[in-house]
Amino acid sequence: MQYTFRSPDWDTYRMDYKQPFAVLEPIESEIAVVGSVLAQLVEIGMLPHAHYDESHFMAFRSFVAEQFEIPWTAITPRMQRLLWAINAIIQPQNMIAAGVFCGNTFISNAGAGVGPGAVYTARNLIGVEIKPAEAQRAERNTRRIDSSGVARVVAEDAVKVVAEFPESISLLYLDADGTDSRGKGIYLDILQAGLDRMPAGSIVLAHNSVNCAEKLSHYLDYVRDSANLRASLNVIFDVEGLEVSVK
Numbered sequence: 001m002q003y004t005f006r007s008p009d010w011d012t013y014r015m016d017y018k019q020p021f022a023v024l025e026p027i028e029s030e031i032a033v034v035g036s037v038l039a040q041l042v043e044i045g046m047l048p049h050a051h052y053d054e055s056h057f058m059a060f061r062s063f064v065a066e067q068f069e070i071p072w073t074a075i076t077p078r079m080q081r082l083l084w085a086i087n088a089i090i091q092p093q094n095m096i097a098a099g100v101f102c103g104n105t106f107i108s109n110a111g112a113g114v115g116p117g118a119v120y121t122a123r124n125l126i127g128v129e130i131k132p133a134e135a136q137r138a139e140r141n142t143r144r145i146d147s148s149g150v151a152r153v154v155a156e157d158a159v160k161v162v163a164e165f166p167e168s169i170s171l172l173y174l175d176a177d178g179t180d181s182r183g184k185g186i187y188l189d190i191l192q193a194g195l196d197r198m199p200a201g202s203i204v205l206a207h208n209s210v211n212c213a214e215k216l217s218h219y220l221d222y223v224r225d226s227a228n229l230r231a232s233l234n235v236i237f238d239v240e241g242l243e244v245s246v247k
C-alpha cells in the first residue's frame with residue numbers, strides 16, 4: 001500500500017545547506033509537523049506509537065551542532081527530528097545507514113542509541129561511506145559522540161556491507177548516490193542485499209523521495225508494491241523528502 005504525507009509548506013520550507021542548524025521555523029511548528037507524520041505512520045500500522053523524548057532529542061541536536069564538522073548537509077531540522085524519532089521509537093538493535101557523507105545523516109539515525117540523547121542500548125549502528133576521506137571524517141565525528149564503538153563508520157561499498165552483515169537488520173537508511181551509472185538507483189541494490197535479514201516490521205528509510213523521485217523510480221515502484229514491502233509512506237515536508245517503508 002502506498003500513502004502520502006504532504007505539509008502545505010513543503011516547497012517553501014527551505015534550508016541553506018551550509019547552515020544546517022539555522023532556525024527555519026518556530027520549534028512548536030517543527031514538533032507539530034513531525035508529530036503529524038508520526039501519527040500517520042501509527043495510523044497505517046508502520047509504527048507502534050508516536051512518542052519520543054523531547055529533552056533527549058534536544059540534547060542530541062545541541063551536541064551535534066557544537067561538535068560535528070559538517071561542510072554541508074541537506075538534512076533539514078524537520079528531517080533530523082523525524083529520523084531520530086523513528087529510531088527512538090523502533091529502537092533497532094542493528095541499524096545500517098548507507099551513503100553517510102560526513103556523518104550527519106548517520107548520527108540523525110544513530111543518535112537515538114548513543115551519546116547524550118540516547119534512549120536505548122543498541123548492538124550495532126553502522127554508517128557506510130564509499131569515499132575513504134569522507135568516511136574518516138564521519139568516523140571522527142562519530143567518535144566525539146560515542147566512545148563505546150557501538151556506532152561506527154566504515155569505508156566500504158554499502159551493497160557489500162549490507163550483503164555480508166551476519167545479523168538481522170531492523171532499520172536500513174538509504175542515502176548513497178552511487179559512484180557509477182546507477183546513481184541513486186543503487187538504493188534498490190542495497191535494499192535487496194539485506195532484505196532477507198530484515199524481519200517483519202523492519203523499517204527502510206530512503207532520503208530524496210521528492211527531489212530525486214525520477215532517478216529513484218524503480219526503487220519507489222518496488223517499495224510501493226505490497227508484494228515486496230507491506231506499506232510505504234512518502235513524507236513530503238521539505239524539498240528532499242523521505243520514503244518510509246515497512247516490511
Ligand SMILES: C[S@@+](CC[C@H](N)C(=O)[O-])C[C@H]1O[C@@H](n2cnc3c(N)ncnc32)[C@H](O)[C@@H]1O
Nearest residue numbers: 073074075099101129130157158176177178179
Ligand atoms: C550526497 S551524499 C548524502 C548526503 C546527505 N543526504 C546529507 O544531506 O548529508 C551521498 C554519499 O553516498 C556515498 N556513496 C555513493 N555510493 C556509495 C556506496 N555504494 N556505498 C556507500 N556510500 C556510497 C557518496 O560518496 C556520498 O558521500
